[in-house]
Amino acid sequence: MTIDWINFTPWAALAGGVLIGAAASLFVLLNGRIAGISGLLASLLETAGEGRSEKLLFLLGILLAPLLWMLFATLPAMEFQSGWIGLLVAGMLVGVGTRYGSGCTSGHGVCGISRLSPRSIVATVAFMVAGFATVYVLRHLLGG
Amino acid sequence: MRKLTSFAAGLLFGLGLLLSGMANPAKVIGFLDLAGAWDPSLALVMIGAIATALVPFTWARKHERSLLDAPMQLPTKRELDGRLIGGSLLFGVGWGIAGICPGPAIAMLLGGHWQVVLFVLAMLGGMLLFSALERRRAC
Numbered sequence A: 001m002t003i004d005w006i007n008f009t010p011w012a013a014l015a016g017g018v019l020i021g022a023a024a025s026l027f028v029l030l031n032g033r034i035a036g037i038s039g040l041l042a043s044l045l046e047t048a049g050e051g052r053s054e055k056l057l058f059l060l061g062i063l064l065a066p067l068l069w070m071l072f073a074t075l076p077a078m079e080f081q082s083g084w085i086g087l088l089v090a091g092m093l094v095g096v097g098t099r100y101g102s103g104c105t106s107g108h109g110v111c112g113i114s115r116l117s118p119r120s121i122v123a124t125v126a127f128m129v130a131g132f133a134t135v136y137v138l139r140h141l142l143g144g
Numbered sequence B: 001m002r003k004l005t006s007f008a009a010g011l012l013f014g015l016g017l018l019l020s021g022m023a024n025p026a027k028v029i030g031f032l033d034l035a036g037a038w039d040p041s042l043a044l045v046m047i048g049a050i051a052t053a054l055v056p057f058t059w060a061r062k063h064e065r066s067l068l069d070a071p072m073q074l075p076t077k078r079e080l081d082g083r084l085i086g087g088s089l090l091f092g093v094g095w096g097i098a099g100i101c102p103g104p105a106i107a108m109l110l111g112g113h114w115q116v117v118l119f120v121l122a123m124l125g126g127m128l129l130f131s132a133l134e135r136r137r138a139c
Helices: A012-031 A038-043 A054-069 A084-100 A105-114 A116-141 B002-020 B025-031 B041-062 B082-098 B102-111 B114-139
Strands: none
Touching: A012 A105, A038 A054, A038 A084, A038 B102, A054 B002, A054 B041, A054 B082, A054 B102, A084 B082, A084 B102, A084 B114, A105 A116, A105 B041, A105 B102, A116 B025, B002 B041, B002 B082, B002 B102, B002 B114, B025 B041, B025 B082, B041 B082, B102 B114
């Protein structure tokens, strides 16, 4: 294994992680809710449901965060490595997969592991392993 | 008040995603590419987030009501079943293809890239597909 020292950004990653953890903590301490983005999105797709405005406002906060960011700094680069077919397939898999799996990186990976949930630990291991395997296949077996 | 705290927590969450590097698909794939030049940054994002959230979530597990007197709504399921594992594997494959997961997808949506718009539409389509399949299963 070789470490990509050029792109490694330990301090920004740690600080960003602390902000994400603090935001998830505020949401559970104040609102009693899990900051799981796939779950919040899915519940807004349903016609009825409890706490719609709180869920919507949390997502709206994420959506508008780049505008707040741009008041102080330029947005970080967003580089895409897949074409439209890849994005379409990936989006579908993420949509279906997070519903069957009851969560994603935020709900399982951050909130679930923080509450020491065995389900979330298993889910996080599963999506990490699948992610590592997929990139290996696409980049090193098929991509060359 | 709870609406305001929802919005503020969401904003903070989004800023964290942007700062962490999660809102750059190339960086996410750099983390998932163990066999190439590996960028460990996202492991530190997880460590920072979990280290920060561990004590608050431990408190939440022991309380019925939040500090603003909302019911504490924590997941109650316990089973480690095929749906959990299979769904998470599918999610991981999608995450590995595009380098995008749901939170960063929302944080990047106003960034002016068509790729994110397409990804989010496909993701919502996938969620609706799941709901449709569940309704058929229930019939």
